[in-house]
Amino acid sequence: MKKIKENFLTIAWAIRLALRIDARLFLFWGTLSIVLAVLPAVALHYNREAVSILSEFLLSGSGSFQDIVPSIAALGIVLTAVGLSKRINGNFLYFIMYDSYYFGLEEHLMDVVSRIEMKTLMDKKYRDDHWSVMGRCGALADFMSSGCLFLSKLAGAVSLLVVAAQTSWVIFVISTGYIAAVLLLNFSTANKLRWDGRPYSEASRLANYYQSSTMSPGVAKELRVYGLTEETIEKWNKAYDKVELIDRRYVRVRQLVAFISGIGFYAFMTGMMGYCIYRVADGGMSVDVFLMLYAMGQSISEVTQILSSSFQEMDRGLYFLNLQRKFVESVPQAAEDWEEGFVPADDSTAFKAEGICFSYNDETEALHDLSFEIKKGETIALVGVNGSGKTTLVKVLIGLFTPTKGRLSFYGKHYDSKTRGAVIKKVGMFFQDFHIFHATLRENVGFGDLKKLSNTERIMLAMQKGGADKLPARFPKGLEQWLLRNVVKDGAMLSGGEKQRVAVSRAHMSDKEILIFDEPAAALDPIAEMNQFHAIREKIEGRTAILISHRVGFARLADRIIVLNHGRLAESGTHEELMLSNGIYAGFFREQAQWYEQGRDEADGQIADFA
Numbered sequence: 001m002k003k004i005k006e007n008f009l010t011i012a013w014a015i016r017l018a019l020r021i022d023a024r025l026f027l028f029w030g031t032l033s034i035v036l037a038v039l040p041a042v043a044l045h046y047n048r049e050a051v052s053i054l055s056e057f058l059l060s061g062s063g064s065f066q067d068i069v070p071s072i073a074a075l076g077i078v079l080t081a082v083g084l085s086k087r088i089n090g091n092f093l094y095f096i097m098y099d100s101y102y103f104g105l106e107e108h109l110m111d112v113v114s115r116i117e118m119k120t121l122m123d124k125k126y127r128d129d130h131w132s133v134m135g136r137c138g139a140l141a142d143f144m145s146s147g148c149l150f151l152s153k154l155a156g157a158v159s160l161l162v163v164a165a166q167t168s169w170v171i172f173v174i175s176t177g178y179i180a181a182v183l184l185l186n187f188s189t190a191n192k193l194r195w196d197g198r199p200y201s202e203a204s205r206l207a208n209y210y211q212s213s214t215m216s217p218g219v220a221k222e223l224r225v226y227g228l229t230e231e232t233i234e235k236w237n238k239a240y241d242k243v244e245l246i247d248r249r250y251v252r253v254r255q256l257v258a259f260i261s262g263i264g265f266y267a268f269m270t271g272m273m274g275y276c277i278y279r280v281a282d283g284g285m286s287v288d289v290f291l292m293l294y295a296m297g298q299s300i301s302e303v304t305q306i307l308s309s310s311f312q313e314m315d316r317g318l319y320f321l322n323l324q325r326k327f328v329e330s331v332p333q334a335a336e337d338w339e340e341g342f343v344p345a346d347d348s349t350a351f352k353a354e355g356i357c358f359s360y361n362d363e364t365e366a367l368h369d370l371s372f373e374i375k376k377g378e379t380i381a382l383v384g385v386n387g388s389g390k391t392t393l394v395k396v397l398i399g400l401f402t403p404t405k406g407r408l409s410f411y412g413k414h415y416d417s418k419t420r421g422a423v424i425k426k427v428g429m430f431f432q433d434f435h436i437f438h439a440t441l442r443e444n445v446g447f448g449d450l451k452k453l454s455n456t457e458r459i460m461l462a463m464q465k466g467g468a469d470k471l472p473a474r475f476p477k478g479l480e481q482w483l484l485r486n487v488v489k490d491g492a493m494l495s496g497g498e499k500q501r502v503a504v505s506r507a508h509m510s511d512k513e514i515l516i517f518d519e520p521a522a523a524l525d526p527i528a529e530m531n532q533f534h535a536i537r538e539k540i541e542g543r544t545a546i547l548i549s550h551r552v553g554f555a556r557l558a559d560r561i562i563v564l565n566h567g568r569l570a571e572s573g574t575h576e577e578l579m580l581s582n583g584i585y586a587g588f589f590r591e592q593a594q595w596y597e598q599g600r601d602e603a604d605g606q607i608a609d610f611a
Ligand SMILES: Nc1ncnc2c1ncn2[C@@H]1O[C@H](COP(=O)(O)OP(=O)(O)OP(=O)(O)O)[C@@H](O)[C@H]1O
Pocket: 122, 360, 361, 366, 384, 385, 386, 387, 388, 389, 390, 391, 392, 393, 432
C-alpha cells in the first residue's frame, strides 16, 4: 500500500515537473498518441465492410468494380493512417521528448544539488545518491514517452475489446483474458525486470575503477612501483563477475517473460480461431466477420506486446524517478539563496564568534566552543598542528558551513541569507584545497573577479603577485591556453607549485575588503614563498585578513595570532605576548627556528668539510 502511495506521489511529481519543463510537448504528443491508438479498431470496421462488399461482388458476380472502389479506397486510407500511427512508437516519442525532459530534469537536479549545504555535499552517502540519481536523467523522458505510449495502447486495447464485445462475447472474454494475463505477468515480474541501478552501479563503479586504474597515470604509478597490477586485475575480475551476474539475471527474466508472452499469443490465437472456425462451420459466423476477427487478433497481440514493453519502460523510469524525488525531498534544509541588502550593525568588528561549535559528523567536533573577535582592518594568523581546525574555521566564517552551536556575526549581524551574501561579496579567499578548473589560464585566474575576466593587464598583475606571470610565455596560446587534459587533449599540465601559483593569482584578482589565505605557500619553493610573503603583505595593507600557514614566519605578518588545538582556542595574542607566555605558539616558533638554524649549521659544516 505504501509503495502504491509512493508511486502515485512520484507520478504526480513527474507530471508536475514535465508540465513545468514543457507542457505543450506532453499534452500534444499524449493526446495525439491516444487519438491515433484507436485507429486499428476503426480500420477493422472498414476492413470488414470492404471484405463483405468484395466477397458479395465476387460471389454474386453482380454490380460493377467501380461500386467497390470507394470501400477499397477508404480501407486503404485507414490502413495508411494505421501504418503512420505505428511510427509513433516508443523510440520516436523518447526521441521527441529527450531534449526537453532529459536536460530539463538534469538542470533541475543540478539546481537542487547546488543548494545542498556543503556539509551534506561532503557526506559520502549523499554523493553516492547524487551520482546514482544524476546518472539517470533520462528517467523523465523515459517515463513520459513510455507513459504516453502505454496510455495510448491501453485506449487502443479498450477500443479493440469494444469491437470484440460487439461481435461475440466469447471472443471478448478470450481477448480480455489474454490482455489481462500479459499485463499481470508484467506486473508480477516488474521488480525482477527492472534494472536496479544501485547494486549494479556500485559493482560497476568498482569494476570501472579497477579497469581505469591501469590507464590513469596517477594510480598506475603506484600500481607499478608497488607491483599491484596483477592484484588489481584480479579485483577487477571479481567486481566484473558481480556486474555480469546482475546483468545475466536480468536478461534471463526478460527472456522468460518474452517466452511466456509468446506462448500466450499462440494460445490466444488458437483459442480464438478455433472458436471462429467452429462458428463458421455451424453457420453462425460469416467469412467477413471471421477475417475481421483474425485481423483483430493480430492487432490485439501487437497492442498487448507494446503495452507490455511500454509498461516495463514506464516502470523502470518510475523507479529512478522515485529515487530522484526522494533525493530532492531529502535535501535537508537547502541553503538559502544569498540575498542582497546587507546593512552592517557594527562597523568595527568584521567577525564575532560566541561559543561556536562545528562537527562534520555527529561523532567528533572539529571546532569546540570558540569565542573571539576579528576587528575590521586586523590581520590574524591562525596557527595549529594538522587537524586542529584552521581550515574548518575559515570555511565556517565565510558561511560555507553552519555552526552546529553558538552564534556567529559579521559586522554585528547574525548569519542569515543576507549576511552570507555579504560575506561572499566581501571576502577573497585562497583555499588550501584549491581547484584548478578545466578552463583556460585566463579563466583560472580571472574567475577571482569575473568582471575583470577580459582585462589582460589586471590578470597579468594578479599573476605577477601570485608568482605565475612566467606561465603565459611558455604556452603558444599564452593566457588562452587550456589547463589540464581531462577535457582537451593538448591541455597544459602544471606542477604542484605552478598550480598553487595560479590559484593564488586568482585570489589576487579581486580587491575585496577581507582576505583569507589558507596555506598559500605550501607547495612553493623558498624563493617563491618569500615573494608570496611580500605580495600578500602588500595586498593586505589596511584590510582585514586571516592567514593560515605552517611556516610560523608568516604569522609575523599578523597583528594577532590565534592558536587552535584540537578545535579549541588555545592561545591568542601578539607574537611577543605569545613568546612570553611560552605556550604552544612559542614552542612552534622555537622548533622551526631551531630547525632552520640547525639546517644552516649542518649545511655550513658540509660545505666546510667539502672545502
Ligand atoms: N570533510 C571532512 N569530513 C570529516 N571530517 C573532516 C573533514 N575535513 C576535515 N575533517 C576533520 O576536521 C578536523 C579539522 O580539520 P581541518 O582541515 O580544519 O584542520 P587544519 O587545522 O586545517 O589541518 P591542516 O593543517 O592539516 O590543514 C580534522 O580532525 C579532520 O580530520
